Amino acid sequence: MGARTKILLITFAFLFFFFFGINSVYAQSPDLQKQVDELKERIASKVAELNLVEKKAILGTVKDVSDSQMTLSTLNEEIRFIDIDELTKFSSGTIDNFGISDIKQDMTIGVIGLFNKDSRRTQARLVYEEQKLPTIIYGAVYAIDAENFNITVAKENGAKNIVEIETITKTSSFEDGSLVKAGFSKIKEGQTIIAIGVLDIANKNKIVASRVLLFPEIAVSSKINLDKNIPTIPASTGSGVKVQPIIK
Incomplete structure (x- = not known):
């Protein structure tokens, strides 16, 4: 028997037992494909969940607060909803043992957490007290x-x-x-x-x-009226509406 024939026989035998062994495994495990499909679904679901959530830092003024959530108004006057749970950490440079009970309306608060693009809410992981915004x-x-x-x-x-x-x-x-x-x-x-x-x-x-x-060397903006005969308009309270004086 030539060397080439021996190589072909050995290769055939290897392939025969290899495929036979695989078929035996499938024959003994009819639910294997189902388990694989379920695993794929779980992985796909986890990937979708991770794509839906992103880390985000938020700085704003407290508008409302309870034991489990806060509402902040950002510098751009956007409203952000913050969820608090047992994993949320708190930090302050001025208050010892700072926690949710120390947070009051109009305080400036920073939040680092997980922002859900679907619900538009942020799960806080760190809440810290900021000094008042200038x-x-x-x-x-x-x-x-x-x-x-x-x-x-x-x-x-x-x-x-x-x-x-x-x-x-x-x-x-x-x-x-x-x-x-x-x-x-x-x-x-x-x-x-x-x-x-x-x-x-x-x-x-x-x-x-x-x-x-x-x-002193820069001219006053032409939009600024210094005529003291015109009534004073109250300063903006953050509503976003700009009121212009009526000039006759």
Whole structure:
């Protein structure tokens, strides 16, 4: 018997027992295909579930809170629904043993969690207390109250905000291409101004400034009206509607 014949016989025998063995397994396990199909379905379902959920970080102001959920309003004034469960962790730099019971309306809260694209809800995995978000006001100095160290800033939308200047407020003036240190006495009516601070809890039309930037060499925006004969329009409360003054 030649070498080639031996190789063919060995190969045939191997293939015969290989396929015979597989057929025996299938013959002894009639439910194997069913199990394979169920496994495929579970894998496909898990993949679809993973595609539906994504990690997301959210920062916003608390509008409503309960033991199991929160409603936040983001910087873009979008409403986000946050679910809380036993796996949710809490963190705060100012409150010991910070938890859901410490969260109140109007607090600034950050959330890291799993956002469900279908339900549009976020399952929180970490909830942390943030410092108050800064408010930035751009406009022109409308009036100065030297006695109380307050100024009124007129904005492009016709609204006006009171800016309180404190001893900790850093005031600078942009002159000749450089920022120079300034004080309250440098603030003049009609100047372009940017004030950065936090809202006064008692008066949402007022901010306590941490930083004031004056731009005496930059003309006031043509959209800002400094005519004191026009009634003051209340500052926006976040409704998104901008009211313009009526000029006759």
